[in-house]
Amino acid sequence: MKLHRSNDKPVKSWAGLILVSLAVLGFVLFGACGVSKAQEQKRVTILHTNDMHSHFLASPNADYSPGSTGDDATIGGIARIATKVKEVRNARSSEGTPVLLLDGGDFSMGTLFHLLRGEAEMGIMNFLGYDAVVLGNHEFDLLPTATAEIVSHRGDIRVLATNLQVLDPTHPWGAAIQNVFDSGDILPWTTQTLSNGVKVGYFGILGESAWKDVNKPYGSALFPLGQRDRFQAAAEAVDRLRNEEGVDIVICLSHSGVNEPAYWTGEDVDLATQVPGIDVIVSGHTHTLIPTPVAVGKTTIVQAKSYTARLGILDLEYNEVAQKWDVLGYQSVLIDDTIPGDPDTIAEVEEYIDKINDDILEPLGHPLFADPAVETTFDLKGKYAVEHGLGNLVTDAIRWSVARALGDPNDPVVAAVESDGVIRSNILAGTTGIVQTSDAFEVVPLGVDPVSGKTGYPLVSFCMYGSELYQAAWVDTLAAFLQDSDLWISWSGVGFAYTDYLAPFIMWRCLNFDDPSCQARRRIGNDTSTLYRVALNYYVASNIERLEEISYGLLKVVPKDCATGLPLSSLDEAIVYKASGEPLLQWEGFLDYLASFPDADSDEIPDMQPRYSGPEGRIYRACIVASVAHGSPLSEKVGVLRSFRDRILLQHDWGRKFVDAYYSCGPQVAGWLEEHGWAKSLVRLLLLPLIGMAKIALLLSA
Structure with missing residues (x-):
């Protein structure tokens, strides 16, 4: 028994030592293999x-x-x-x-x-x-x-x-x-x-x-x-x-x-x-x-x-x-x-910029990627459901470039439009004021010409009746209600005044492209007696049918041939071509328009025109009669009456009834004033006491 016991102890001792050694070895090996918490827990x-x-x-x-x-x-x-x-x-x-x-x-x-x-x-x-x-x-x-x-x-x-x-x-x-x-x-x-x-x-x-x-x-x-x-x-x-x-x-x-x-x-x-x-x-x-x-x-x-x-x-x-x-x-x-x-x-990015310069911009004769396209002292930013300088710039560029390509002073481009959904970027002055070619391209970069396959939406031009222009403008009056930025349309060449959610009560065409305030203008009739040439990009034109859809059939615009007045069989017929035979692409027309600006400081860089620093009164929610009488919704006196309406009249039941009555008859009065310019001075004189009382009321309510 003694011998047996004496032999038993060493066996257990060696076995324990072996087990401990294996455990240590396993810990070291598995630790070296790096079994992490993330692997154990699936991260x-x-x-x-x-x-x-x-x-x-x-x-x-x-x-x-x-x-x-x-x-x-x-x-x-x-x-x-x-x-x-x-x-x-x-x-x-x-x-x-x-x-x-x-x-x-x-x-x-x-x-x-x-x-x-x-x-x-x-x-x-x-x-x-x-x-x-x-x-x-x-x-x-x-x-x-x-x-x-x-x-x-x-x-x-x-x-x-x-x-x-x-x-x-x-x-x-x-x-x-x-x-x-x-x-x-x-x-x-x-x-x-x-x-x-x-x-x-x-x-x-x-x-x-x-x-x-x-x-x-x-x-x-x-x-x-x-x-x-x-x-x-x-x-x-x-x-x-x-x-x-x-x-x-x-x-x-x-x-x-x-x-x-x-x-x-x-x-x-x-x-x-x-x-x-x-x-x-x-x-x-x-x-x-x-x-x-x-x-x-x-x-x-x-x-x-x-x-x-x-x-x-x-x-x-x-x-x-x-x-x-x-x-x-x-x-x-x-x-x-x-x-x-x-x-x-x-x-890596610079290599692609070099390729764009060498393979695309330089052969087309455009300024290179980082070249200055224009310089500006102010930002141009879109703003939902109101007229803004960026939209005015883009639509002016469309009207200018299409008119230049068509080259017929007897068939002027009366209106140009653009959807805010297609204006993809703001123009920022930054610290240098330099807007590079790459920045300018980002404003209207989208699309393709379905005929030639060239990159960029082609510009198209066709005719519409005056009544159809009114219908297209109605979308702007609904934009704030529908909350869809793609529906807001910026305009060039025409202007209009409206009251909430209703069709414009008056539209006019500007007779001089270089007249920002559109002092020389002519009323557009809400009828089918006259065709007006319009310009826009292919994508917006192809979505004209959406007007009928969103209005449940109330609004319908049909693009027409300006020579015959007949509906176009395809928008391809309306694509505008340059003298070279190439389609006029929107981004190219936009760059050319910026390049046409004068260089006021002689630094060989065109200067952004001050007119685009804010709205010009092309589209306005009307203080109707006063705006027409003073020639612009941006007039200081009109601003006083607008503030009086919003801060005083609309805060009271009697005031709201007065405003409703005013808007029910105001459009007719405003339309009459547009046709009888001699009466504007008389109305301005008659409004002076009201403007004075409005100022006093605003001061007392402050």
Whole structure:
């Protein structure tokens, strides 16, 4: 027994030592292999952008200095985003967390970079290492053949379009998209396995509002592409990814958007509600800043403004108990001058700028990318549902360039119009006052000529009756009520006065282009006795049919041949051509108009005309009779009466009744005054006592 006991102890001792050694060795080995908390707990970080619209530089471009910090006030810039992407990747890599870089669509169309038709956008996104993008409506701006060209540059990027369908593969546009579907350059869904073993499933949705905005030059009936029901397409994609592909997380890249300012409502919220099983929706289209993620059931929705102004950073961890991906943290990073631009990305962008200069601008005879187009001491900014200097500048450029191309003084361009939805950028003076060619292009960058395929909306010209001009102007009086910025129309060559929600009670045409206040003018009759030549871009003209739609048939405008008065069979007949035989593109006409401005300070740079620093009284909500009598709604005396109306009369029941009575008969009086100019002086004299009493009442009420 003693011998047995004495032999037993050493055996146990050696066994224990071996076990301890193995445990230590295992700890060291597994520790060296780096099994991190992120791998054990399934973590993923999503970086996201949307609606970049080729804005790889910040505006104004002359102020943008990505190579340094603390010296400009610009917002945006892809080189700054690249720096932030690298910073996040490095930080998460040390934790073992994989990082995805995704985009919610409309990555192209908006700056001179898109003249390269996807080469710059896809090239730069590949350079940053984007994993997946969805096609937005603006990826179709240059027609589906160009969409196919854009995605041909995709490199390693997954391009998604789940509910896009080809209706007519025999049509050249349909065939182009079918070919990139067949080649796998556009995918209905796809997967990606990350470094920590998490399998990601992607699909992409183009929303209903975005689909309406797709450029269809000959109307929806003749367009060879269509849109499947987004809920059904999404549900099928989720089912495929979860049940057949066995993914751990489903990410929808959705160019649908949310409402603003109520970002917790809208198409993407509806999508999350109707289609359970989506873990994350990276949203786009509405250019919305969602400050904190929107949660709909187990779905998280994010969107990061537009124009490279923001980068979203979404940290996720899988919750085994709740069977959902929890948000660990979220940042919507403002891309400003506190972030230095990545030097390699700066160099990459410069290479594309050189290509644009060498291959496009210089051969066309235009100033180069960074050349001054004009200098300004003030900003020109759009403002919703009111006349603004930027809209006046754009429409004046249309009227001027079309009149120059047509060259017939006996057939003048009476009116030019532009929708605010097509004016894509403000003009900013910045610290230098220099507006570069690239900045000016961004104001009206969109579109394509459907006949020649050249980039940019062609300008068109046709005739309308006076009554149709009144109907088109009625849209402006409804714009504030309808809350749709695309419906607000800026005008050149004509002006009108209106009362809320009613058709203009008077319109006039300006007889002298260089008369900002339109002192020399003639009334336009609200009838079909006279045809007036108008000018606009192809896209706005092709959407004239929307007038009838939004007015439930009340408003209808039919483009007509100015020589015969007969309706045009196609808008292609109205395209304006230059003497060279090339179509007159809007962006080229805009640059030429700026170049025509005088150089007051002799520095060889045209100067922005002071008239565009604010409204000129082309469109006004009337103090009707007083405005006509004083010649302008901007008159100081008219301003007194307007303030008296708003601050005194409208605050009392009796005052509101008086205003209603005034507006019921005022248009007739104003119209009579326009036709009998001699009476304006008498009315101005009669209004003086009323203006004096209004001033006293305003002082007493202050």
